[in-house]
Amino acid sequence: MSLREGQTVHVKTMVPTGHCRTPYYLRGKTGTIEANLGAFLNPEELAYHKSGLPKKVLYRVRFDQKHLWPRYPVTRDTLVADIYEHWLEPASGTAKKSAAPEAGVTAKPKKAKPKAKAALPKRAAAKAKPKTKRRVAKPKRRTAQTKRRAAKTGTGRRARTRANARRTAPGRRR
């Protein structure tokens, strides 16, 4: 299976019995492929002293915070997670499909956010007008409110950085 940038995907609602790398809160959720990070030995196999072959493609997937956490206070925030291919499936034939937003994704990274919004067409349309005014106030609110929130839920940038640090830490720190 090969997924392309901009493609809408579902995270499978699998319930593995062993070690796995897909956080619980993302299972069953819908996101957008941001990048193909290459193929890696499967950590879920390496964890059991196996070879880790065949390699699995790791994708960077972007999610709407509002989609992950219904009570999330801000609409524009997104969360990025690295997820292995065997946890993902194309979200074709779903109501949430965001009409194949392929063009210019890599060239204009800013497009990622509006695109995530396209997953919720009605809300996005409803909020299209007041957006201009809101944008002015946004940056401040983001730092104060969102960070606190993220600290609480363990989903913010810090949490991600920590998770990444831990993942690469044992051999690499210092």
Added chain:
Amino acid sequence: MSAAPPAMKSQIRAQNDLGGEPAGPVAPDAHEPTLFEKRVDAVFRLLVEPPVSLFTVDAQRRVFETVPAEVYKTYKYYELWLESIRLLLIEKGVLSQAEIDAKIAALDRATAPAAVQR
């Protein structure tokens, strides 16, 4: 405030997979690495990196995440590392628990004050 499907609740969710669970604010405890922490880190690296390559970071994570709940909740981070190293050394047949116990007892005897020794 977990929004995941309710059918997957509790028994399936790994104890380390806490994202979204109510937990209060994060209390960062920044400090210089202690000697104990540095030693655990050193032992870990010697075991993981070539030429030893006894187990992978992934295996360590698996063991780390599956310790009994009391252990997971009460041990500090590097204590959990050490515990996972112990479990992996046994799992890979490098040491037995009996050997570890014997060594600890010997060290206790060697370092105990003379008056306390029997």
